[in-house]
Amino acid sequence: MVQQAEGLKYKRVLVKLSGEALAGERGFGIEPTVVDHITEEIREVAAMGVPLGVVIGGGNIVRGAMASQKGMDRVQADYMGMLATVINALAVQDLLEKKAIETRVMTAIRMEEIAEPYIRRRAMRHMEKGRVVIFAGGTGNPYFSTDTAAVLRAIEIGADVVIKATKVAGVYTADPETDPSAKFISDISLQEVVERELGVMDAPAVSLCRENGLPIIVLNLQEGGAIAAAIRGERVGTLVS
Numbered sequence: 001m002v003q004q005a006e007g008l009k010y011k012r013v014l015v016k017l018s019g020e021a022l023a024g025e026r027g028f029g030i031e032p033t034v035v036d037h038i039t040e041e042i043r044e045v046a047a048m049g050v051p052l053g054v055v056i057g058g059g060n061i062v063r064g065a066m067a068s069q070k071g072m073d074r075v076q077a078d079y080m081g082m083l084a085t086v087i088n089a090l091a092v093q094d095l096l097e098k099k100a101i102e103t104r105v106m107t108a109i110r111m112e113e114i115a116e117p118y119i120r121r122r123a124m125r126h127m128e129k130g131r132v133v134i135f136a137g138g139t140g141n142p143y144f145s146t147d148t149a150a151v152l153r154a155i156e157i158g159a160d161v162v163i164k165a166t167k168v169a170g171v172y173t174a175d176p177e178t179d180p181s182a183k184f185i186s187d188i189s190l191q192e193v194v195e196r197e198l199g200v201m202d203a204p205a206v207s208l209c210r211e212n213g214l215p216i217i218v219l220n221l222q223e224g225g226a227i228a229a230a231i232r233g234e235r236v237g238t239l240v241s
Contacts, residue, residue, distance in 0.1 A: 004049030009233030012051045012127070014154035015042070016147065016164045019057035019088055021221055028060060030091050038221065039095040041165075042132060044228045046101050051127035053157055054134045055150035056092060058084025065145075078142035082109060085146060089136035090114065102131045108140030108149070120156050127157065147205040155212050162214060163230055164201065165221035170238030171200055187239050190216075200240055215241035 004011070017038065024031035045052055061084035067077035089105045096103045104126045105115040116122065118135060126133050138149040147164075154162045171193075174182040185198075190210040193200050200206065200218055209216055219226045219237030230236040 007233075008048065008050065008231055010050070010160040010231045012157065012159045013045065013231055014053045014055065014150055014157065014159040014162050015045075015227060016150035016162060017054065017056045017221070018166065019059035019061065019084065019146075021060075021165065021167065022056070022088055022091065023060035030060065030088070032095075035091055035095050038165075039092060039099060039101075041221065041225070041227050042092075042096060043099050043101050044225060045231060046130070046132055048228060048231065049130070050231055051130075051157075052132050053123070053127065053153055053159065054089075054092070054132060055146055055153060056085055056088040056134065056136070057146040058082070058088060060084075061087060075142040078138075079109075082137045082140070085138060086111070086115065086136040089134040093134055096132060102129075103134060104131050105134045105136055108135070108137035123153075124157055133157075145202050145205065147201040148208065151201070151205045151208045151214065154214060155208065159214070161230075162209070162216045163227055164216055164218045165227060166218060167220065167222065169220045169223075170218045171198055171240065173198075185238055186235070187241075190240055193240055200238075209240075215239060 022030050022035055024034040058081045062080050068074035086107055093103045093105050106118040106123055107115045108118050110117045123133050135153045138146050151162055168176055171185045172182040176182040190206055194206055217230050217237055217239055226236050
C-alpha cells in the first residue's frame, strides 16, 4: 500500500464519472484514448495513497430513463442501464491494471464470474490495501440513478467528498454548452442547488449529501490533474456543500 501524501484536504474519496465521458466525441460506446486519460487521472490519485472508490454511469451504452421514455418498460430499461455500468467498469479496470494499479470491480447485481459482489466491509478492506474499487451496477435497484449510487457508496465507505468529473468546469447558472450567458458558480449550498434546480446531481443524491454533510466537487475531467488538485484542497471547479 502506498503511504498517503501529507497535507491532503480529503483523505478518502469517491469519484463519479458519467458514462458519456468514456465515449469521447463519438457520444456512444467506449473510446480507448479517453479511457486512457481517465485512468491516468485515477492513477495520479492512487499514487497519493488516497483510498479511492469510483462509480461510472452507463449513458454511453444505454440510459434506462431515456429508454423507458421510448416505450420500454422502466424496470427492464433500468436493469439494462445497470449492466452498461458493469461494461464500463470492466473497461476502466483493464486499463488501470495495465498501468499496474490494483483494482477491484464490485457489483450491486451478483455476477461472480466477472466481478465481486458488493459487500461494504470487503470494499473498505480493498481500499485499506490500496486497491481502487469500482462500484458497478448502480444501487442494484431500478428507479435510482448512478448519481444516487455514487453518494450512497460514498457514505457507506466514509468518503470525505464526492468528486463529480464532467465535461464542464463546474456548476453554472445554466447549461454553458447551450447558453453563452451562463455564469460560473464557484461555491453553492446543497439547499440552493435544489431550490434553483441546477442539475448538479438528481434530487435523491443531493438530499443524501445534505442529510449526511457530504460535500460535492464538480470539475472538468479534461483538465489534467484536476481531481488530484481538488483532493489537495486547491480551488478547482465548484464546491457544493
